[in-house]
Amino acid sequence: MKVPQADIELLQKLKTNHQPSFQKLYKDYFTMAHYFVMNNSGTLPEAKDTFQDAIIVLFEKIQVDDFILQCTLKTFIYAIVRNLWLKKLRTKKKSIKIEDFEQYVPVETDLYDKQKDEQIDLVAQNMKKLGEKCQQLLTGFYFYKKKMQVLAEELGYTNAANAKNQKYKCLQKLKVLVGAK
Amino acid sequence: MNEQDHIAIIDYLDGNMSPKQQAVFEKRLQEDAVLKTACDEMCVTLKGVTEYSRAAMKSSLVAIHTSLATANQFAKYNPSGGAAGGATVGSVIGKIFGLTIIVAIASVVLMYFDKFPIEHPFFDKVQEKVMIIDSLETSMQVETIYHEIYVPAGTLEEGQEGLIIYEDEIEGSFLEEYIDTVEVSNYE
Numbered sequence: 500m501k502v503p504q505a506d507i508e509l510l511q512k513l514k515t516n517h518q519p520s521f522q523k524l525y526k527d528y529f530t531m532a533h534y535f536v537m538n539n540s541g542t543l544p545e546a547k548d549t550f551q552d553a554i555i556v557l558f559e560k561i562q563v564d565d566f567i568l569q570c571t572l573k574t575f576i577y578a579i580v581r582n583l584w585l586k587k588l589r590t591k592k593k594s595i596k597i598e599d600f601e602q603y604v605p606v607e608t609d610l611y612d613k614q615k616d617e618q619i620d621l622v623a624q625n626m627k628k629l630g631e632k633c634q635q636l637l638t639g640f641y642f643y644k645k646k647m648q649v650l651a652e653e654l655g656y657t658n659a660a661n662a663k664n665q666k667y668k669c670l671q672k673l674k675v676l677v678g679a680k
Numbered sequence: 681m682n683e684q685d686h687i688a689i690i691d692y693l694d695g696n697m698s699p700k701q702q703a704v705f706e707k708r709l710q711e712d713a714v715l716k717t718a719c720d721e722m723c724v725t726l727k728g729v730t731e732y733s734r735a736a737m738k739s740s741l742v743a744i745h746t747s748l749a750t751a752n753q754f755a756k757y758n759p760s761g762g763a764a765g766g767a768t769v770g771s772v773i774g775k776i777f778g779l780t781i782i783v784a785i786a787s788v789v790l791m792y793f794d795k796f797p798i799e800h801p802f803f804d805k806v807q808e809k810v811m812i813i814d815s816l817e818t819s820m821q822v823e824t825i826y827h828e829i830y831v832p833a834g835t836l837e838e839g840q841e842g843l844i845i846y847e848d849e850i851e852g853s854f855l856e857e858y859i860d861t862v863e864v865s866n867y868e
Binding site: 518521522525526527528529530531533534547551552554555558600601602616618619620621622623625626627637638641642643666667670671673674677 | 686687721724725726727728729730731733734737740741742745748753754755756757759760
């Protein structure tokens with residue numbers, strides 16, 4: 500299947516955390532997710548939650564260097580929403596016959612399962628106690644997958660090595676905050 | 681454990697080691713319990729950073745949802761038809777209007793309070809759905825809800841569908857419209 504150029508361009512912008520592109524994605528595809536969830540034993544809040552999780556999954560997938568979109572963005576998002584919703588139904592021990600409204604292509608989402616770990620939650624809570632720069636440095640590197648050079652320029656460090664050194668200090672500080680709990 | 685080990689752990693988890701350095705470090709991990717514990721702890725720390733980032737992104741998505749809903753800017757959805765051959769909104773509406781009459785909000789109120797004059801399991805099912813929707817909205821505590829129920833006209837037969845349209849209202853303006861259906865089953 501030929502992937503529309505507009506989809507590729509939108510993904511490229513999403514990859515750089517371009518906020519208007521997230522808005523467009525939401526505007527164009529939320530109703531599809533909503534329709535799917537509502538017609539498969541879900542509610543509006545569950546549809547919102549599932550769609551937002553799906554966007555995060557999409558974002559994390561496109562950060563991987565070798566990611567190539569092999570179907571339309573609409574089909575891809577539908578597949579992620581479908582997977583996530585099926586998992587939630589399984590968690591709720593609900594067994595239903597899924598009704599599809601779009602073509603379904605298998606998409607791997609297991610890697611992005613939320614880990615229910617108290618220790619992870621504790622770290623996440625303590626991230627808020629770090630300074631703004633530390634937060635930006637850590638989220639920028641580990642979630643937005645920005646290069647050290649880019650982060651150095653954005654955050655005003657003299658070079659990538661200096662930014663890397665700061666990242667190390669931020670992680671140590673975070674560990675101390677978690678340990679102090 | 682010295683600072684070099686801490687740096688090595690981060691380099692290892694960041695994928696900044698050459699294959700040779702990685703092999704040496706992994707051998708050390710097998711032999712040094714203290715190093716292994718520190719590495720596991722750092723791994724959890726990095727997962728925590730990711731969780732925090734996801735939560736932050738989710739907050740921004742919630743804000744996007746609110747702004748789009750307020751401006752009523754969601755794109756209309758027309759299902760393409762999946763592998764299981766799902767019905768489209770258009771076909772459902774067409775079908776409904778083909779064989780239904782509109783029972784206005786007053787009827788819903790009657791149904792809601794269990795005073796609808798016609799007794800049929802179909803209405804129980806509608807009532808159940810309306811109550812689910814109501815409880816959902818109550819839990820959100822910000823939205824008011826209006827229902828319109830389109831039910832099959834005449835005799836109720838198995839396989840007919842009733843359509844529920846419900847709209848959220850925030851501060852006087854309608855924001856979204858959601859559609860659900862109820863199928864008439866043979867309860868005999």
